[in-house]
Amino acid sequence: MVKKSSQQRDLFESERSFRLLVEGVADYALYMLDPNGIITSWNIGGERIKGYSPQEILGQHFSRFYTEADRANGKPARALRIAREQGRYEEEGWRVRKDGTFLWASVVIDPIYENGALVGFAKITRDITERRNAQIRLEAMQTQLAESQKFDALGQLTGGVAHDFNNLLMIISGSLHILKKGDPEDPRFQRAISAIETAAKRGAALTGQLLTFARRQSVNPQAIHLADRIEAIREVLYAGVGSAVHLAFDIDREVWPVKADISEFETGLLNLVINARDAMPDGGTVTIGAHNIVLDDPLHNGEYVAITVNDTGLGIPSDVVDKIFEPFFTTKPVGKGTGLGLSQVHGFAHQAGGTIKVASELGKGTTFTILLPRETAAASNETPDAATVRGSGTVLLVEDNPDVALVSTGLLEQLGYSVRRVADAEAALRELESDGVDFVFSDIVMPGKLDGLGLAHLLRQTHPDLPILLASGYSEAAAGVRGDFPILRKPYEIHELSEAISKLPR
Incomplete structure (x- = not known):
């Protein structure tokens, strides 16, 4: 009898100690539910986190903590199931306090069984709102850092881009002088036309690459052909090194695809090229290479692609090499660099599942090597068809710039279309009151209350069967279309215009 009484006392003390422990925990809401979700116990942590006293909450269903x-959506019942x-x-997820405010909660629910039968649930809730807010702030700072890295690289391009565009303008203006004074039968006449065409294409390519490079976007890893991507930003890379540095390429023809974010790859490569340029104040050669390689080491094993950027510059001192990938570390003079470039390359390489290595010798130069795993999925490698297709019908051209309108009208007429031109969306709506328009070709950025995109959305309601093709040379405006309408990016060539028109629904 004495032994049994002692056991009961020990059990009572054990239960009392456990109850005091649970009730005294202030950082966690620890409470019990019956099998139907009714709250049967409550602790000081629950009161602190959710705002209810035991008298207010005991006997209530735990679903009151959830949002409406x-x-x-049946989430409380689904959690118990x-x-x-x-x-x-x-x-x-989000939970609701007594005062109606929200908290971001970490929730754990465990079933409690006795003799094989479910007797209820133990529920633990922790308020992690501050942790979540800190994570959001960190991600925002990382995004801002990535943008600052990108625009730091763009800032380094300014001089080279201005030089290139001045050369293009010189080619165009000089060739136009020849055309005005020359004889159409003179060979120089045709050479001048070819020079203008080449300069226009190069200017368009450089502008397009800069707009693509500068766009704000989330990281989107995809399979890419390195040779194609390097070729796609060749003009930007040339602008980056300037006239005193020779840019060379050593790309294997059969180099494997890799999986990476295209924008991050282009930014990283440009950062390495600009870094190499700055290491050669008296000029030299920067060589960009890409080769297949098989690695056999504990951290990186298997088939990889080695992307190299080699310069013939000053080299990096041994006491500095270990610091070059640290954010904001730079040996450049004030105003010549932020120290973010190599940090971005390091982050990109590791984010893509690879690494970056550096080999340098004072007075002989430096080689940066980005190692990225081989990607077995096929990379997109489509080439556009340059053929033009003649059409017929009447086009309503909406373009506020008279010079651009003149060129667009000429291209459309070459393709066989009759053209009615108006300068803004309001005039387009008046013109459409009369019949005879087969499709609308409108610029997006225009003056007035309604831009081209607004016009397109309005016409979709008032003229649902009327095909609409939009055009813009401004990347932000084009991004706003979001696939709702076909869009042609300026400057466009006649075969691109023809192809875009041929794809319009009729």
Whole structure:
């Protein structure tokens, strides 16, 4: 009898100690639910986190902590079912306090069994709102850092781009002088036309690459052909090195695809090229290479692609090499660099599942090597068809710039179309009151209350069967279309215009 009494006393003390422990925990809401989700116990942590006293909450259903949307979607019942069927339920999500404010909670629900029968659930809730907010702030700072890295690289391009565009303008203006004074039968006449055409194409390519390079976008890894991507930004790379540095390429013809974010890759390569340029104040050669390689080391094993940027510059002192990938570390004079370039390359390489290595010798130069794993998925490598297709019908051209309108009208007429031209969206709506328009070709950025995109959306309501083709040379405006309408990017060539028109629904 004495032994039994002692056991009961020990059990009572054990239960009392456990109850005091649970009730005294202030950082966690620890409480019990019956099998139907009714709250049967409550602790000081629950009161602190959710705002309810035991008298207010005991006997209430735990679903009152959920948002109205979650309750409507049946989330509380689903949580108990998952805990019962899978042995545990865990999630993070919004919960509602007594005063109606929200908290971001980490939630764990465990089923409690006695003699094989479900007697309820143990529920643990932790308020991690501050942790989540800190994570959001960190991600925002990382995004801002990535943007600053990108625009630091763009800033380094300014001089080279201005030089290139001045050369292009010189070619165009000089050739136009020959055309004005020359004889159409003179060979120089045709050479001048070819020079203008080449300069226009190079200017368009350089502008397009800069707009693509500068765009704000989320990281989107995809399979890419390195040779194609390097070729796609060749003009930007030439602008980056300037006239005193020779840019060479050593790309294997059969180099494997890799999986990486295209924008991050282009930014990283440009950063390495600019870094190499700055290491050669008296000029030299920068060589960009890409080769297949098989690695056999503990961290990186298997088939990789080695992307190299080699310069013939000053080299990096041994006491500096270990610091070059640190953010904001730079040996350049004030105003010549932020120290973000190599940090971005390091981050990109590791984000893509690879690494970056550096080999340098004072007075002889430096080689940076980005190692990226081989990607077995096929990379897109389509080439556009340059053929033009003659059409017929009447086009309503909406273009506020008279010079651009003149050129666009000429291209459309060459393709066989009759053209009615108006300068803004309001005039386009008046013109469409009369019949005879087969499709609308409109610029996006225009003066007035309604731009080209607004016009397109309005016409989709008032003239649902009327095909619409949009055009813009401004990347932000084009991004706003979001696939709702076909868009042609300026400057365009006649075969691109023909192809875009041929794809319009009729």
